[in-house]
Amino acid sequence: xxxxxxxxxxxxxxxxxxxxxxxxxxxxxxxxxxxxxxxxxxxxxxxxxxxxxxxxxxxxxxxxxxxxxxxxxxxxxxxxxxxxxxxxxxxxxxxxxxxxxxxxxxxxxxxxxxxxxxxxxxxxxxxxxxxxxxxxxxxxxxxxxxxxxxxxxxxxxxxxxxxxxxxxxxxxxxxxxxxxxxxxxxxxxxxxxxxxxxxxxxxxxxxxxxxxxxxxxxxxxxxxxxxxxxxxxxxxxxxxxxxxxxxxxxxxxxxxxxxxxxxxxxxxxxxxxxxxxxxxxxxxxxxxxxxxxxxxx
Numbered sequence: 001x002x003x004x005x006x007x008x009x010x011x012x013x014x015x016x017x018x019x020x021x022x023x024x025x026x027x028x029x030x031x032x033x034x035x036x037x038x039x040x041x042x043x044x045x046x047x048x049x050x051x052x053x054x055x056x057x058x059x060x061x062x063x064x065x066x067x068x069x070x071x072x073x074x075x076x077x078x079x080x081x082x083x084x085x086x087x088x089x090x091x092x093x094x095x096x097x098x099x100x101x102x103x104x105x106x107x108x109x110x111x112x113x114x115x116x117x118x119x120x121x122x123x124x125x126x127x128x129x130x131x132x133x134x135x136x137x138x139x140x141x142x143x144x145x146x147x148x149x150x151x152x153x154x155x156x157x158x159x160x161x162x163x164x165x166x167x168x169x170x171x172x173x174x175x176x177x178x179x180x181x182x183x184x185x186x187x188x189x190x191x192x193x194x195x196x197x198x199x200x201x202x203x204x205x206x207x208x209x210x211x212x213x214x215x216x217x218x219x220x221x222x223x224x225x226x227x228x229x230x231x232x233x234x235x236x237x238x239x240x241x242x243x244x245x246x247x248x249x250x251x252x253x254x255x256x257x258x259x260x261x262x263x264x265x266x267x268x269x270x271x272x273x274x275x276x277x278x279x280x281x282x283x284x285x286x287x288x289x290x291x292x293x294x295x296x297x
Contacts, residue, residue, distance in 0.1 A: 003284065003291070006054075006284050007284075010049075010050040010054060014070075014077065018074055018077065019041075021070075022074075022078075025037050032119060034108075035113060036119055036123075038104060039081050040078065043099050048077060048191040050073075050288070051213075051285075052069050052191045052192075052194050053070070054195065054288070056196070056198040058199060058205075058279050058282055058285075059199025059200045059205070067132060067197075067198040068131075069194070071128065071130075072128065072142055072195070073191075074127060075123075075128050076187065078127070082117040082120035083117075083150075083155060085120070088104065090105070092163070104116055124146065125147070128146065129143065142198075146190055146194065149190035154186040158179050158180065158182030158186070161175065161179045162183055165179065166249070173254055176251065176254055179249070180221040180251075181218065183221075184218075184220060185213065185216070185218055186217070187217070188213045188216050188220065189210050189217060192209040209274075211271075212275050215270040216267070216292065216293070219264045219267035219289075219292060220293070226251070228250070229257065268289055271289045271293070
């Protein structure tokens with residue numbers, strides 16, 4: 001298995017899906033749709049939609065029953081991008097750089113960025129409703145997975161707890177884990193589970209992917225915290241060192257650099273152990289987990 005080639009194949013499919021499944025930049029009101037496309041077409045790792053596509057391929061089903069996972073992949077990228085647009089706003093992290101270029105509120109304006117994020121959030125669920133209309137049970141399952149991961153108890157709840165923990169000197173490890181199990185890991189879990197639903201996965205296989213996504217998400221976030229403390233802005237594609245400057249509760253702040261690196265490896269190994277129990281031992285997902293969890297070495 002050529003990991004780089006497989007990654008490029010999945011990413012190219014995601015880019016084509018974004019181009020096809022988003023309203024054109026000329027759709028009225030053009031400024032809003034241009035801002036949506038600006039944020040969505042800025043590149044990035046495309047981790048979450050790639051996970052959807054790769055997970056779906058693990059579970060081949062009869063041709064007449066197989067659901068194309070592309071709409072689900074674009075939906076989760078819409079939702080992820082909305083969260084980044086809002087996260088960067090002056091009322092939140094107030095960042096100027098995202099995916100190597102000006103954030104949406106810098107490239108357009110704050111109100112347009114806010115509305116573009118709102119529109120991408122809504123569009124994510126429209127894609128799941130319309131893209132799988134011929135399979136209503138599947139559509140309902142996909143909407144439920146994404147809504148749970150993105151709601152007030154998970155993604156948005158994690159963001160709220162993250163804001164509350166800023167400059168908090170007595171934040172606990174339990175509080176930190178809650179933030180990132182929900183702010184980061186929930187969407188990685190959801191990506192794998194969306195793909196599994198589009199394939200023909202059993203409940204046991206979905207449970208394995210859920211647990212793998214939980215560990216993969218924590219490894220990803222811990223590594224991001226390490227890189228924020230050690231890498232430069234050009235490498236990251238976003239402003240480096242902002243977490244420490246903002247007094248954020250991070251794994252590096254609570255555990256230190258070396259223990260954070262160790263934790264990232266432990267969570268990566270746990271994710272890989274579950275992935276290897278899946279059909280064919282999931283070689284692409286295992287390689288992706290290795291790549292994600294060891295970026296700071």
